[in-house]
Amino acid sequence: MSAYVTPIVSAILVFAAIAILVTVPWAVYQYRKYGYYSFWKSFMLATFIFYSLSAFFLVILPLPESRINCVERLPLAHYMQTTPFQFIADIQREATINWSSLATYKQLAKTPAFYQLIFNVLLLFPLGVYIRYMWKQKRNVWRAFVIGFFISLFFEVTQLTGLYGFYTCPYRLFDVDDLLANTTGAVLGFALAPLFLMFIPSKSSLQIRDAAMSEKREATRGAELLALFFDIIASQVIAGMLATFGNQQWFEQQLLFFVTLFVMIVVIPLVNHGRTLGALVVKIRYETIQRTLGISLLKRYIAIALPYILGIISSMTDAAVPNETGWTLIFLISLNLLSVFVTVIIIIHLVWRLLRRTKPFYFDHYSGTVALRQERMKKK
Template sequence: MQSPDTVHYSLVPFHFIWEIIHSRSIVWPQPSTYVRVLKDSVLLQAAFNFLLLLPFGVYLRYFFQHRGNWKKALGLGFALSLFYETTQITGIYGIYNCPYRIFDVDDLILNSTGALFGFIIAPVILALFPSRRNLIAKAEKMQESPLVPPMPQLLAVLVDYLLIKISWTLTLGLFSTSEFAEFLYTTILFVILFAVVPFYWGGKTIGTHILRFNLTTLDGGTPPWPSFLKRSFALYLPLAASWLLRFFNGIELDMDSKLYPYHVWISVAAIAFLFMMWVILVIHVTVVLFKKGKRNFYFDDVANLVPRKNNV
């Protein structure tokens, strides 16, 4: 139970700045202590609140398209933040008999500012993703092209990957058991087989050649080398992330080490991230299989590539 005089709100704007300035971790006459502010809990909480609605601002820019709608983005960011704060101070609207977190005006300011900042920088982020117009055009081109069933596409990737593993086993794998050496070898061969080979072979890898299809642009032309590089990166990213987690977990630290708690938390976060990533990939593959070729796999989609049957 909370005491009757518990304060459930903070209505002083920018109070977090005052808390940072008066933090005990910083001795202002000693500049060497200034770096401690980066680990200060008040600053970290403020940074999190700023970043919380930044993705929401990016989505609003994608939705509104025009930068002149920044006032709407700021207002919607404020409204969403106010919803959060109201939910907290009312104890989820009466479910709990007291607030489970204070109503903080700084949270409103930081959340709203983060949404506005996301709206402003959205073009930089959205440049990495296809626009709605491009998605519609891509869907139309996909309908016009001869469909390649998704299963042969997966088998082609599997064939190329198995070639990499077999080549390691029959060459350097005979003389080395180093995981780092295998990781480096696999990375180099991945780029060669999935980027270099199709660029010089008319959009075909060894796997796609066996399964009788090749990779083209939306218009049916020969893709440029960056497209193949993007595809190889998209394919290799899940595997590389799993390798890096294995390397990181292989680091042994004494439990008395100051770095040990960070090692544990980073490991937990990385495992959770990888678990979610592989779950999403399994769902994605399942959806594409059920669509029977009417939807691209993510690795072809990000590279703007279309699998097309070879002319026989």
Template sequence: MSSYIFPIKTAMITFPILAIFITIPFSLYQYRKYGYINIFRNFILYSFLLYLICSYYFIILPLPSVTDVRSLQAEGTQYTQLIPFNFIIDILKESTVVISKPSTYINILKERAFLQVAFNGILLTPLGIYLRYYFKKDLKKTIIITFCVSLFFELTQLTGLYGIYNAPYRLFDVDDLILNTFGGFLGYLIAPLFTYYLPETNTLDDKVDLQNLKVSYIRRFFAFYVDWFILGFIPYKDSDLIMQAIIIFLYFIVLVYFTNGKTIGKALFKIKIKGKHEKLSFKEVFKRYGLLYYGFFGINKLLFTTGDLNKIEYTNYIVIIAIIGITINLLIFIHFLLCMIKKDNRLFYEKFSDTRNIIA
């Protein structure tokens, strides 16, 4: 049993790390395809990801302690088993079940050969459920996809984890292909039993009004992150405040004005800035991003810059600037919390410029 628990524990540890790396591209895909993120759809897809990780770990873990596994194997070690339904012979060889004695039937649930067959039979059963329920695949496509996934698993074992090990450390078994594919088929058949009380995935977006849907802070943060990730490739010294001011002016003010509310990040996540009228005015854009970057972020930049001044005669000025900076940041933090509590997604610089984010 521990051989089955270990892969699950490992998957639970690595899943959050992988989820962090895929969150932004995954969110980008959903925003562009659906215009928003549906929490239930997120739950289904992330659970599907966790299931795939667990399945993969089941067929590769535990890993050998050395890459030279060939030296640990006996001469003539068999790497493939190509006889279909050989698992029946294995079960009969190891079984202590006596047909004439029903009391021995329970013993089969403890036998290695039977448990191995049962495990391979249910390994891809959830895949069949996911394929029918969420991905809307028919029976033929479900069987084909399940077989391909099973073949991928077997080739992973046959290649010694893609050449990392100099010989396979697990057997390529044609019975596994048969049992895994049957599991996917079974999953397809029983899917309605598991999804009866779940909403139909093709109706998740029916009642969503994208025109009146507010742009979440998470979506705005992703767009903000992409914008500054792009600007990070522009070579300039961190101490060159004038160059930074010029870059901000060109990217967040001039570009947004000429694109009528879009930066690259906002365009990717299908949002834009909206002013009083259909066309943004230069004044609205300048007020919005001038207050944010030259005002709020400018004060913070000045605060960190003064930390480099070590001359004793500047001590009083440093203390004053530090107090001002801390006070401003505290007030902005409180303002942000109040906006979240009131469910008002317009922050101070948006209210001052009378602009807001909308879904493009």
């Protein structure tokens, strides 16, 4: 069982690292190209990456303990099984089966050669499902055959060459039956894919949604929140860099952050046609439904900064009164609870607005700002 568990666990760990590295860039790409974040595109991409890692690790793991994994080099033919359908003889050798008697087939459940055959069929079965998703028509089954064959050949060559020369000798057998089983699995996956894809929007329906979203003038809530995330992170990084030169105290560092954030989300968009640095990343811009953009941006800044200010006041009060008792203790506890309560409410509000999509964030509603897609404005 560990022969299967270890590769899957390895795939999970590598996939988690990849997800951490590419989630934000992938979101930026989608917002810039399509104007919205597609859950189903992300789901299909994520599952494909995880499947690919799992399949590859199942083929190459476990690795030999040493790069010098053989006493002497033997001809490559020694590591190759080139007789098609050899698995039938292997099964017959490991179990007494009369192929004309169904009663003897129950012995297959105890036959390692049969397990290996089923595993090799299932290995590329999901690949056939993904190919069917990309090329929906039945006539494209030849794509599943060709791609499945060459992916299987890649696996077999990887094994035959000892990870392309990293190990002195192959540590697994090149088996032509594996090529046949893997390719069969890809074709079966293609044929049976509709059973697995019935609950997933088709590629064509996602393309229709892309076209519909591209016609919308207003930016999505996700795009605006991601832009704000970049603005806040950029402000923190810049403020931190400036603080290292002046050796400021904690309060001065916080004040520097608020000044930097003010420049980032008020001053810069005023001189850059409503675009902050974060807005440039996701290709949006800010306008106002009130009289003056500057006043709206200032009100938006206040609404965004207030939760930070409340948390700072709470931290400063705790530090200023180290030995609190009586009413002072009650006041500090209440202040901390208020800070936590406001933070939780804001998080719930942001998540709810992301799900509802139609209503603005509290800071936009208060300030009268509207986030618009930049490419739409260029067409005007």
